[in-house]
Amino acid sequence: MRMRKKPWARPELEGSHIFLVNPKENKGKWKEVFNNDNPIHLELGCGKGTFVAVHAAENLHRNYIAIDIKDEVLVLAKRHTEKEFKDRNIENIDNVKIMAHEIGLIEELFGENEISHIYINFCNPWPKKKHKKRRLTHPSSLKKYIEYLKPSGEIWFKTDDDELFRESQEYFTESGFVITYITYDLHESGFKNNVTTEHEEMFTREGIKTKFLIARSTK
Template sequence: MRLRGRKGIRESLEQQSDLVILEPGQYKGKWASLFGNDKPIHVEFGMGKGQFISQMSYRNQDVNFIGVDMYDELIRRASEKGRNAWAADGVTTPPNLKLALMNIENVEDVFESGEIERIYLNFSDPWPKNRHARRRLTHPRFLEKYSAILNERGQIHFKTDSVTLFEFSLNAFSDFGLQMTNISLDLHRDGLNEEFVMTEYETKFVNQGINIHRCEVIVGQEALSEYKKERLEKYSK
């Protein structure tokens, strides 16, 4: 992926230490302290231009959010969207949002075991060729990394427009022994589902009539126990 960024982009990011984290490894095990509270921490891996994570931070102020990407230019664009999402309230720095420049390969160097409650994977690169399967963010080697950093209430929320990636991912989740729920092959079949914040790609694909596939994956034991209890109650009525 090649991005044409503005001149002086790194300098711009360095001046946004209130929002942008250029060396996230220093906060491993300390993210709660950085936010200054013990609210749940949700992370989007591969946030792109940041529309999703910015809107999520504004809509859910009882949660701390971290947007992750490996490109300076995308961090810059996300910083603009993050600030704009809160601008109407006169807030210049979103209090519950951080943007981290990092390669997802290195998640275990940035997050401590059990430090994260939820991971969002939105429209990740499908890497359609079989020889590139290990690069898919739902490959078992990544699922192992996610499972290590997710806490007892941990979940993965996954969205894609790619049928092949969705099929691959469902099989990967199953093979990894993870419980899936709220599986949808066409998230917006009845019109835009206002319950979910949309990404830039999602808006584009929906306008083109492309189906959006989504599922939630339960990782943490507390979350799994709660899920089983809810299902037992539902089907015993």
């Protein structure tokens, strides 16, 4: 369902220190943005922000960048992050940045070896053959990611879509990754570090299993 335009969303975002108005200016300088040498984790398509909010609040020794294209969802990610930190009595949000940017142009944002982990959660499966190159796990995208991933950097990928999951395994292998963990039913797998997203909750209620893998760069 398409979200309606909310004219108040951008002013609210720009009033927050965790939102970056011109993220391209930070390419190659993300350590300076966070003012530390902690590993940087990147979520592509953060939606309403539950995933990044929980991860960041539980792992203050890591930096998190969350990207989506719509102000209307990013403002919810901002609010979720603020609430998660407040609920845990964490006074300052120092390890999160959110930004509006087209994921297909992600190479504009990051320099070589700047990112330790990438998270791709329930991305559009683009099932039609002519659209498959738009997938966030397509080799054309993975070849971009591997440039700014650190050596042995990881991509964590979750989806409800069987075909996308099956074909993505081939994409990762073709693109210089090795799959180090895989499950076709994440919630029954015993995997300890899962943070459930909004889409994940919805699909689980419908009886759809979450597929999950971890792919490590071999560069």
